[in-house]
Amino acid sequence: MSDVAVGTTLPPQSFRITRFDLVRYAGASGDFNPIHWNERFATSVGLPDVIAHGMFTMAEAARVVTDWLGDPGCLEQYAVRFTRPVPVPDDDAGTTIEVSGEVTELLDDGRAKVMLTATHDGQKVLGNAWAIVRLP
Amino acid sequence: MGRSYPPTAPYVVGREKVREFATAIGDGNPAYHDVAAARSLGYSDVIAPPTFAFVIAYAGSSQAAMDPELGLDYSRVVHGEQRFAYSRPIVAGDAIVATATIEAIRAVAGNDILTTRVDLATESGEHVATTTTVIVARGTAEEAS
Numbered sequence: 001m002s003d004v005a006v007g008t009t010l011p012p013q014s015f016r017i018t019r020f021d022l023v024r025y026a027g028a029s030g031d032f033n034p035i036h037w038n039e040r041f042a043t044s045v046g047l048p049d050v051i052a053h054g055m056f057t058m059a060e061a062a063r064v065v066t067d068w069l070g071d072p073g074c075l076e077q078y079a080v081r082f083t084r085p086v087p088v089p090d091d092d093a094g095t096t097i098e099v100s101g102e103v104t105e106l107l108d109d110g111r112a113k114v115m116l117t118a119t120h121d122g123q124k125v126l127g128n129a130w131a132i133v134r135l136p
Numbered sequence: 137m138g139r140s141y142p143p144t145a146p147y148v149v150g151r152e153k154v155r156e157f158a159t160a161i162g163d164g165n166p167a168y169h170d171v172a173a174a175r176s177l178g179y180s181d182v183i184a185p186p187t188f189a190f191v192i193a194y195a196g197s198s199q200a201a202m203d204p205e206l207g208l209d210y211s212r213v214v215h216g217e218q219r220f221a222y223s224r225p226i227v228a229g230d231a232i233v234a235t236a237t238i239e240a241i242r243a244v245a246g247n248d249i250l251t252t253r254v255d256l257a258t259e260s261g262e263h264v265a266t267t268t269t270v271i272v273a274r275g276t277a278e279e280a281s
Contacts, residue, residue, distance in 0.1 A: 015162070028160035029191050045212070054215040059161040059187040066186065071177045072167055072225060075186050079219035 004112060004135055010068045010101035015060040017052050017086065018094030025056045039090065049087040057086055057097060057125060061118045064099045065131050074134040076111065081127035086120045097125060110135050139203075139238040146231035146259055147192045154184045154228050161185060174227075181228035189220055192232050193254035193267040206241060206250065216249065217270035223263045232256050232264060239268070248273040 022036050031053055034041040042050045058080050066072040088095050097120045105113040116129040151171075158168035166173035167183050174182045226232065233256070240251040249272050256265045 021160075021162070024160045028157045030194065055187055055190055055218070056161065058218060059163075059185060062186050063161075063163055063165075066163075066165060072165060072186060073177065073179065073183060073222075075222060077219070077221045078186055079217075081217045082215050 004103055004106070006103055006106060008103040010064050010103075010114065012098065012100035013064050013067070014096050014098045015063075016094050016096050017056070017060075017088050018092065019050065019088055019090055021094070022050065022052060022056065022088060025053055029053070029055065031055065047085065047087070049089060051085040052088050054082040057082075057118060060097060061099045061116050061126060061129060062131075064101050064116065065114055065133060068101070069133055069136060071136055074136055075131060076134060077132040078130075080116075080118075080129040082125070083127040084120070084123060084125045086125055095120065101131075104130075107132070141203075141236045144234045146233050149184065149192075149226055149228050149230045149232060151182055151228040154182050154188065154226075157188050157191065158185050161187075179225065179227050183225040183227050186220060186222070186225070188226055189222070189256060189265045189267050190218065190269075192226070192256055193234055193236075193269070203238075206238070212274040214272050214274065215269070216272040217268075219268040220265060221268075222265045226256075226264060230264065231259050233259055246274075 026032050026036055035045065035047060035051055036053050037050060039050050062078060065075060086095065086097060097118055099116060099118045101114045101116045103112050104115045107113060111132060111134050114131045114133060117124065118126040118129060155169050163185055167177055168185055169182060171182055235255045237253045239253050242249050249270060251268065251270050254267045257263050
């Protein structure tokens with residue numbers, strides 16, 4: 001990755017999210033908050049529908065960085081703000097988030113800062129999403 | 137505030153748990169699934185995806201979050217912000233102890249905002265990762281999502 005420079009873009013990816021994914025993530029992560037699988041509960045607390053776990057969205061966004069790096073252990077820091085929920089409808093199509101990334105700063109010791117953009121229906125779902133990586 | 141909570145009992149990271157978590161996020165990176173691939177990168181076993189650190193930290197931070205002395209309304213809590221800083225990836229076979237510290241608690245526009253740091257280390261004290269979680273307990277004065 002000797003050719004990495006400020007402005008280098010990471011290959012963007014889109015991730016489909018269905019109710020099945022949320023149930024599976026609930027089981028794997030241990031986060032069984034019903035807003036992520038129970039529409040009756042989600043709407044009763046004012047949400048438009050069942051919403052994806054913020055940590056699920058954060059995990060998907062990380063893949064744009066770790067797929068680019070190859071070795072996920074080269075990720076040193078990773079931070080996001082959750083700015084907007086991702087509603088997931090009860091159908092087979094589910095919904096989609098789009099994630100892209102760009103190198104915004106070269107740091108010492110062969111490291112770089114990457115800014116990430118994650119959108120759903122054209123609106124950002126993560127704010128100030130960034131990673132510090134060791135370039136392999 | 138700096139209130140700290142006692143370290144949790146060690147969480148032993150299982151190889152199949154790592155694979156289960158990686159599958160749940162749809163991530164086929166060989167380092168998460170294939171021991172030989174992980175070893176070729178220099179790890180002793182499969183490594184966990186970065187956000188798996190939150191799964192281990194969750195136990196430690198919920199201990200803090202449920203502290204009755206903080207008096208938060210947990211019926212209206214949302215995850216506001218999440219940060220990770222890694223010394224190294226979590227590797228299958230690790231026994232990880234989580235220590236939670238309340239970094240900040242403040243009331244803004246009727247919302248309680250709680251920042252909790254959880255340090256993850258091996259039983260022998262080797263730092264693995266630090267997670268920082270900001271949760272917002274929405275008050276009745278603020279209905280915006």
